[in-house]
Amino acid sequence: MNAATNQLRHIVYVSRRAAGLTDYQVVDGIVLPAMTRNRRLDLSGCIWFDHGYFFQVIEGPAAELAIVFESIERDKRHHALQVLSAQNIERRDFERFSMRLIADETPMAIRQIIAQYEEDSTAPSPPPARPEMVVRRLISEISAAFV
Numbered sequence: 164m165n166a167a168t169n170q171l172r173h174i175v176y177v178s179r180r181a182a183g184l185t186d187y188q189v190v191d192g193i194v195l196p197a198m199t200r201n202r203r204l205d206l207s208g209c210i211w212f213d214h215g216y217f218f219q220v221i222e223g224p225a226a227e228l229a230i231v232f233e234s235i236e237r238d239k240r241h242h243a244l245q246v247l248s249a250q251n252i253e254r255r256d257f258e259r260f261s262m263r264l265i266a267d268e269t270p271m272a273i274r275q276i277i278a279q280y281e282e283d284s285t286a287p288s289p290p291p292a293r294p295e296m297v298v299r300r301l302i303s304e305i306s307a308a309f310v
């Protein structure tokens with residue numbers, strides 16, 4: 164393995180949950196297998212969902228992350244995937260979790276991201292005021308809740 168593949172990277176995205184997908188199918192068919200596969204590939208992160216959306220942070224070695232993200236992008240259990248952040252990182256935000264399920268409450272920052280996503284998909288302008296600051300704040304809010 165060379166230095167480039169060891170580089171830590173994260174991808175943060177929001178997507179629309181496929182119609183008809185039950186909570187059971189999400190937890191048993193997506194989240195639990197993801198925990199196993201991520202652990203094997205040294206990936207970590209968190210995932211949140213409600214009736215209409217998924218939100219996920221996935222992080223780890225760039226090469227493994229790219230492979231898994233390709234699977235995720237192809238997955239028919241969601242669509243309209245919108246990447247909020249894809250960049251090299253110095254350290255992980257979810258070190259302890261192969262895929263932390265955020266189930267009980269929706270962090271305020273995720274609410275804001277979803278509201279913004281809805282605006283983006285209906286109105287072609289203005290440009291979203293999202294990028295790094297929002298994602299950074301979001302990640303600190305979520306990860307702080309689970310230390």
Ligand SMILES: Cc1cc2nc3c(=O)[nH]c(=O)nc-3n(C[C@H](O)[C@H](O)[C@H](O)COP(=O)(O)O)c2cc1C
Nearest residue numbers: 193196197200201217221231234235238240241262
């Ligand atoms: C919202 C969502 C999040 C997912 N997150 C992960 C994940 O973190 N890790 C993972 O291995 N698979 C994840 N999956 C499942 C992958 O899309 C894929 O089904 C699985 O990795 C098997 O890969 P394959 O279909 O290429 O064999 C996710 C799927 C969805 C719909």
